Amino acid sequence: MNIFISFILAILSSMLIDNVVLSRFYGICPFLGVSKKVNSSFGMGLAVTFVIILATLICWPLYNYVLLPAGIQYLDTVAYILVIASLVQLVGLFIKKFSPSLYKSLGIYLPLITTNCAVLGVAQSNTDQGLTFLNSIANAVGTSLGFLLIIVVFSTIRVRLESANTPKAFKGLPIALITAAIMAIALMGLQGLFQGLI
Amino acid sequence: MKRNKGYTKANFLKGILIENPLFVSILGTCPALATTKSIEAAIGMGLLFTFVLICSNILVSLLRKLIPEEVRTPAYIVIIATFVTIVKMLTQAFLPELYSTLGVFISLIVVNCIVLGRAEAYASKNNVFDSLIDALGMGLGYMVALFTMAFFRELLGTGGFTFGKIFTFIPTYKLQIIPKGYEIKLFQNPAGAFIVFGLILATIACIKNRKEAYKAYLDKQEKIRKAQEAKNVGGNK
Amino acid sequence: MDKKHLIITSITLGVIAASSALLIGVTNLITKDKISQNEKEKIVSGIKAIFGNESKIKEESPINESIFAGEYKYINYVYTISDNSDVLIGYAFKTSGSNNFGKITMLVGYTSTKIYKSVYMISDEQTFASTLEDEYVTKITDNPDYQDVDVHCGATYGATLVKEMIDEVKGAVNK
CATH class of the missing domain: 1.20.5 (Single alpha-helices involved in coiled-coils or other helix-helix interfaces)
Incomplete structure (x- = not known):
């Protein structure tokens, strides 16, 4: 029971309190680039979730059962990025076969998941921090859910910003960044969420 | 080869002003927001990034006729990841303070859009010298952009600048410009x-x-x- | 693609992969010693931070070969600290442990009169490391009443782990 509670707490803390985009700065490029429409943000968030969880499931055993016993743990970055690149290709083929409309709407952003800092960042920090397998999965699930939540919320705000009366110099990206700053301040208030448990 | 006289100079300067990777092309934003808490960390990140960019541009340009078209992207990724791992180990050995400050963001240079973008867009189509100048310009432009952000964040966030904390060969010196108690901690x-x-x-x-x-x-x-x-x-x- | 093209592609990729592995291996050989030297220097500077600049390590031993031998969850090494005239001033225990949020390695210093002196963080890989540092560790450094500092500080799991490690050292010293 204790393990279950701490598992849920780990997911919630990496999703809300130490949010992947607004606190750890991992997925900024798609966060700023894809979030103009709600549908494409949702699709992007789902694809990133899928890739992060699969990547953690492959990379953690790869590090702890292959690289570490062989003493070549410094090859972890190269191994992880190759795993992630192949995973993104596979996921692309999968989506193309089962949902061609989603594939078309994602367009160029699907190969861009390879250069998403969140995927490599989660995989690398899991092994840098020396987490156990269960905690790595909690970290991965929390990170991807946090990314999905934030990118969908941000895109709903951005859609309204398009028709708002912003000053000319702020149109487009600058006002979106100020909005992201306000969202980050709002999430700072969640720091006492579990009343001293976390 | 037809080149007008100012080509190299324009090639170098474009990375700093006209095509600044951070402020104009909006690439590589993840390290830019995360490592700019102090100017020393920003300069350190900029130097490491420039080193990786120069090495990868040179190698990709040298091998540009040998790498087959279909496996272009995985080959570039392997080359860049190699240099990032080398830089990571050298930093851990010779600049341990910088290593513990930057943390996982040294590894994230691999997925920095600028490095991969420059390899695919420029280094695979031009000779070694031009690629080297391009890498120097882009790296310097990125470092200037990081420095600008860190300048404002540290000045407004802590009231002054701290030298010598990361580059330990400089004597430690804290320059306080805004009096203590009036700084805006939000910027950190x-x-x-x-x-x-x-x-x-x-x-x-x-x-x-x-x-x-x-x-x-x-x-x-x-x-x-x-x-x-x-x-x-x-x-x- | 025909067979010859396939063979050329595979050979090129193989050569790139092999040379990159070679380069990384060479760099590893060069930097390995410097990295372990850096770790030793970090421990020395930690001991100086706890006991003052006049201290040096007289001897170090794994915990089970020292006078504090026993079953411990966190303690790995013990360093006997003396000052420049070889007078014993205390002991430093190197402990490491991990919880859901990462791994902590630190030095706990006790004086020769079995009184708690201070802690020094060697490495803190926790997710909320800066909160732990600001809210808990700075309050228990050089503070003899470390038991009174509240662990509910915003990084409660990490603070609890630190406190457990100090308590285990206290049990070891008072044997």
Whole structure:
């Protein structure tokens, strides 16, 4: 029971309190680039979730059962990025076969998941921090859910910003960044969420 | 090879001003927001990034005729990841303070859009010397951009600058410009990073708009003057 | 693609992969010693931070070969600290442990009169490391009443782990 509670707490803390985009700065490029429409943000968030969880499931055993016993743990970055690149290709083929409309709407952003800092960042920090397998999965699930939540919320705000009366110099990206700053301040208030448990 | 005389100079300068990777192309934003808490960390990140960019550009340019077209991207990724791992180990050995400050963001240079983008867009199509100059310009431009963000974040967030904490061969020195108690601590938080980035982009857009408005004004004056002249010539006839 | 093209592609990729592995291996050989030297220097500077600049390590031993031998969850090494005239001033225990949020390695210093002196963080890989540092560790450094500092500080799991490690050292010293 204790393990279950701490598992849920780990997911919630990496999703809300130490949010992947607004606190750890991992997925900024798609966060700023894809979030103009709600549908494409949702699709992007789902694809990133899928890739992060699969990547953690492959990379953690790869590090702890292959690289570490062989003493070549410094090859972890190269191994992880190759795993992630192949995973993104596979996921692309999968989506193309089962949902061609989603594939078309994602367009160029699907190969861009390879250069998403969140995927490599989660995989690398899991092994840098020396987490156990269960905690790595909690970290991965929390990170991807946090990314999905934030990118969908941000895109709903951005859609309204398009028709708002912003000053000319702020149109487009600058006002979106100020909005992201306000969202980050709002999430700072969640720091006492579990009343001293976390 | 047809090149006009100022090609190398333009190639170098474009990375700093016209095509600044962070402020114009909006690439590589993840390290830019995360490592700019202090100017020493920003300069350190900029130097490591420039080193990786130069090495990868040179190697990709050397091998550009040998790498087959289909496996281009995985090959570039392997080359870049190799240099990032080397840089990581050298930093851990010789600059341990910088290593513990930057943390996982040294590994994230691999997925930095700038490095991969430059390898695919420029180094795979130009010779070694041009790729080297391009890498130098882009790296220097990125470092200047990081330095600008860190300058404002540290000045407003802690009230001054601290030297010598990361580059330990410089004697430790704290320069306090804003008196203690009047600093805005928000700028050291993640929210402050977004604010500074947004304000810098807004300033650049404002300057650009002003230039364009002034140019449009000059064109309009020119048109009015020409219409007046045509009228005068027609009237004198 | 025909067979010859396939073979050329595979050979090129193989050569790139092999040379990159070679380069990384060479760099590893060069930097390995410097990295372990850096770790030793970090421990020395930690001991100086706890006991003052006049201290040096007289001897170090794994915990089970020292006078504090026993079953411990966190303690790995013990360093006997003496000042420049070889007078014993205390002991430093190197402990490491991990919880859901990462791994902590630190030095706990006790004086020769079995009184708690201070802690020094060697490495803190926790997710909320800066909160732990600001809210808990700075309050228990050089503070003899470390038991009174509240663990509910915003990084409660990490603070609890630190406190457990100090308590285990206290049990070891008072044997």
